Amino acid sequence: EVQLVESGGGLVKPGGSLRLSCAASGFTFNYAWMNWVRQAPGKGLEWIGHIKSEADGGTTDYAVPVKGRFTISRDDSKNTLYLQMNSLTPEDTAVYYCSRRLISDFWGQGTLVTVSS
Amino acid sequence: DIQMTQSPSSLSASVGDRVTITCRTSQNIDNYLNWFQQKPGKAPRLLIYAASSLQSGVPSRFTGSGSGTDFTLTITSLQPEDFATYYCQQGYSTPYTFGQGSKLEIK
Numbered sequence: 001e002v003q004l005v006e007s008g009g010g011l012v013k014p015g016g017s018l019r020l021s022c023a024a025s026g027f028t029f030n031y032a033w034m035n036w037v038r039q040a041p042g043k044g045l046e047w048i049g050h051i052k053s054e055a056d057g058g059t060t061d062y063a064v065p066v067k068g069r070f071t072i073s074r075d076d077s078k079n080t081l082y083l084q085m086n087s088l089t090p091e092d093t094a095v096y097y098c099s100r101r102l103i104s105d106f107w108g109q110g111t112l113v114t115v116s117s
Numbered sequence: 118d119i120q121m122t123q124s125p126s127s128l129s130a131s132v133g134d135r136v137t138i139t140c141r142t143s144q145n146i147d148n149y150l151n152w153f154q155q156k157p158g159k160a161p162r163l164l165i166y167a168a169s170s171l172q173s174g175v176p177s178r179f180t181g182s183g184s185g186t187d188f189t190l191t192i193t194s195l196q197p198e199d200f201a202t203y204y205c206q207q208g209y210s211t212p213y214t215f216g217q218g219s220k221l222e223i224k
Contacts, residue, residue, distance in 0.1 A: 035213075037161075045153075045161065045204055047213040063212040064118075097160055102208050103151050105172065107160035 002026040002106045004098050009111030016088050016115070022081040022098030022108055030054060030076040033101055036083050038094035039110075046094075050102075051081070065091075088115045119143050119207050123216030129224040134195045138219045140188045140205035149209035152181055152190045155218075156201045164203075165190065197223075 008020040022034070035050040049062040051072045060072045071084040081098050095110040120143035130136050140150065148168035153161040163172045165181035168188055178193045192199055200223050205216040 044218045045155075045206070045215040047206070047211075047215065050211070050213075061211045102213075103163060103166040104153070104161070104206070105163050105166070107162070110160055 002100070004100065004106055004108035006096060006098055006108040006111040009096065009113045011114045011116065012088055013117050014089055014115055017084070017086045018088065018113060020083040020085070020096055020098075020111060020113070022083075024079045024081065024100070027100070029074075029079040034072075034074065034081045035099045035104060036070075036072060036081075037097045037099055037104070037107075038092075039097070040091075040094045043094075049083075085113070088113075090115050118212055119146065119210060119214055121205060121207060121214050121216040123205055123219055125219060126217060127220040127222065129222045130195055131224045132195055132197060134224075135191065135193045136195060136221065137192075138190045138203055138205075138221075140183075140190070140216050142186045142188075142207055142209075145185050146207045146209035148184045149207055150181070150183065150188045151206045151208060152179075153204045153206065154199075154201045155204065161204065192221075195221075 003025045005023045012018050033052050036048045048066050049072050051060045069087045073082045093115050097110045098108045100106045122141045150168045152165040155161040164175050164179050169181045180191045202218045202220045204218050
């Protein structure tokens with residue numbers, strides 16, 4: 001059974017940093033392109049970035065609002081995806097989801113990040 | 118960036134009705150279009166990928182069509198569990214933008 005479990009969310013002050021994790025199981029993680037998607041309270045879905053498999057170069061791409069502040073990485077030995085978030089602002093307050101593959105066929109349950117003083 | 122225009126933003130319907138949601142993209146995306154369903158407090162669920170391919174486990178009353186810039190999601194014979202918000206997403210080029218969502222409510 002495919003499972004994605006996010007963790008690491010919480011309350012952080014503006015300008016602070018946070019690292020989210022997404023633990024994967026039930027599939028061959030190292031073959032999968034992985035995404036991070038967020039949803040601000042009461043708003044729609046926003047794709048924020050992805051990382052390709054190492055076999056496809058392991059490269060990353062980001063949406064403009066997070067480029068230069070957020071970094072996606074992966075540890076295939078731990079079947080874990082990461083999202084390092086720096087210079088956080090209140091506009092980054094959202095539930096953060098990881099999802100699998102270009103078509104996002106599986107999603108985690110999400111982890112809430114609140115940026116507030 | 119590819120812009121997504123999804124309509125309607127909200128609609129109301131009754132159990133048993135047929136509903137259609139449309140998604141228009143600002144440029145040709147071939148068939149790189151996905152549809153998701155989201156219920157309150159839950160993660161999105163993939164319904165349709167590649168514009169018209171039904172994801173495993175999704176009921177056949179959900180159908181997707183279109184290519185290029187115009188796409189539709191049709192739900193025939195609405196069931197109580199179908200009342201939710203629906204999103205389209207293009208997977209043609211990054212950033213993989215979503216539509217703004219269509220909230221389907223019970224009439």
